[in-house]
Amino acid sequence: MSSVRTATPQTARAINDRIALELLTEHGPLTASRLRELTGLSRPSVAELLGRLGRDGLVEIVGETGAERRGPNARVYGLAAGRAHVAALDVRVDGVELVLADLAGATVAERVLPLTGPDRPRGARGPEHPMVGVVLTALDGLGAAAGVTELHTVVLGAPGLADPAGGIPPLSESLPGWHRELLVALRRRLTAPVLLENEVNLAGIAEHRLGAVRDRDTFVLFWLGAAVGAAVVLDGTLRRGASGGAGEVGFLPVPGGEGLPSAHGCDGGFHGLTSAAAVRALAARHGLPAEGAGLAGAEALVRAAATADGGPAAAFLGELADRIALGAAAAVAVLDPGCVVLGGELGRAGGPVLARRVADRxxxxxxxxxxxRATTVGGNPILGGALLTALAAARADLFGRD
Structure with a gap:
């Protein structure tokens, strides 16, 4: 016969503390009476809990209610936001965007850093790429200006594979060498953990927490931009695969491509049909005038086509939807996610109109x-996902895990 284990008083207190901290994170500042309602704890238990968390530096009084009777019941308690700070970085081929936030998730500093200097050839020896120094200097400067002396966690989002075990991306001819150098330099410079995650995975995290799939725990996000990729979330868990390569749909063989993808390039795969360059070429084939160069031009073409009543623009959008549906059908056949989100710059530009066309096909x-569904995350979803990941790590450490 197995014995029934009961929680010790110490364990029960730790559980109640964590629940209270999570409620303050979710709802913002609360009164003691509201905490009693949400937790079901007694008045003495909540009072003891708040005192304990206050002594630990995790909760502080942030104001009072407008109640006529002053006193403990009128006090409003919130997370001690300055207890810890985190940093998030979105590292692209053309620069870096970074943000610092407190434990409550409020931004305390942010900066956009365009690429400086030519990227050194892969395998070149000598001093590190100048962009590495620019980022480190900017991070130090932002922290000093905001009064942040120490970071708890740093999350870096970057293109390509992110090894879930070691976190060091494998060498890739398609990515700048300074991405790897930056990761190594950050880990040498900072005492805080520096976590690496694929940029599309971070966008998937942001979409799940803040965007179009807050009501779902299983979905696939297709990132449609300069390159294409996917984030796979099953039963509320981000799935990275054995080597961090889950979601590399750019290499997916699909009909209509020029040949087949290879281990060294994805132009013959799904990437060759739906990347920004492919979208511009498709628009030109339909006789649409160029709306600019690069990703911005492709984004403008898709946005204009999504508002067109008919003609070549509608035909262009229809063919693009057919192409996207090929990749979505492959994901659906293997994963049956029940929901596909069109993200990235092109998914946002196409909006619900493009999403409906893809769904029909x-x-x-x-x-x-x-x-x-079309993405609904505002701002930079990669940076947003990196910030959510950093905050989750910091809170799990400070609040205590299950």
Missing amino acids: LRELSPLATEV
Whole structure:
């Protein structure tokens, strides 16, 4: 016969503390009476809990209610936001965007750093790329200006594979060498843990917490931009795969491509049909005038087509939707996620109009019922996902894990 284990008083206190901290994180500052309502704890238990968390430097009085009777019941308690600070970085091929935030998630400093200096050839020896020094200097400067002397956690989002074990991305001819150098330099300079995550995975985290799939725990986000990728979230958990390569749909063989993808390039795969360069070429084939160069030009073309009543623009958007549906159908056949989100710059530009067209085509390709939604995350979803990840790590450490 197995014995029934009961929680010790110390364990019960730790659980209650964590619940209270999570409620303050979710709802913001609360009165003691509101905490009693949300937790179901007694008045003495909540009073003891708040005193304990205050002594630990995790909770502080942030104001009072407008109640006529003053005293403990009128006090409003909130997270001690200055207890810890985190940093998030979105590292692109053309620069870095970074943000510092307190424990409550409020931004205390941010900066955009365009690429400086040419990227050194892969394998070159000598001094580090100048961009590494620019980022380190900016991070130090932002911290000093905001009065942040120490970081608890740093999360860096970057293109390409992120090894879930070691975190060091493998060498790739398609990515700048300074990405790896920056990661190594940050880990040498800072005492805080520096975590690496694939940029599309971070966008998926942001979409789940803040965007179009807050009501779902299983979905696939397709990032449509200069390059293409996917984030796979199953049962509320981000799935990275054995080597961090889950979601590399750019290499997916699909009909309509020029040949097949290879281990050294994805132009023959899904990337060759839906990347920004492919979208501009498709628009030109439909006789649409260029709306600018690069990713911005492709984004403008898709946005204009999504508002067109018909003609070549509508035909262009329809063919683009057909192409996206090919990749979505492959993901649906393997994963049955029930929902596909169109993210990235091109997914945002196409919005609900493009999402509906993809859904219509997907119904013809797959018997599995699948919603297609457009991204709704505001701002930079990669940076937002990196910040959410850093805050989750800091709070798990300070609040205590299950």
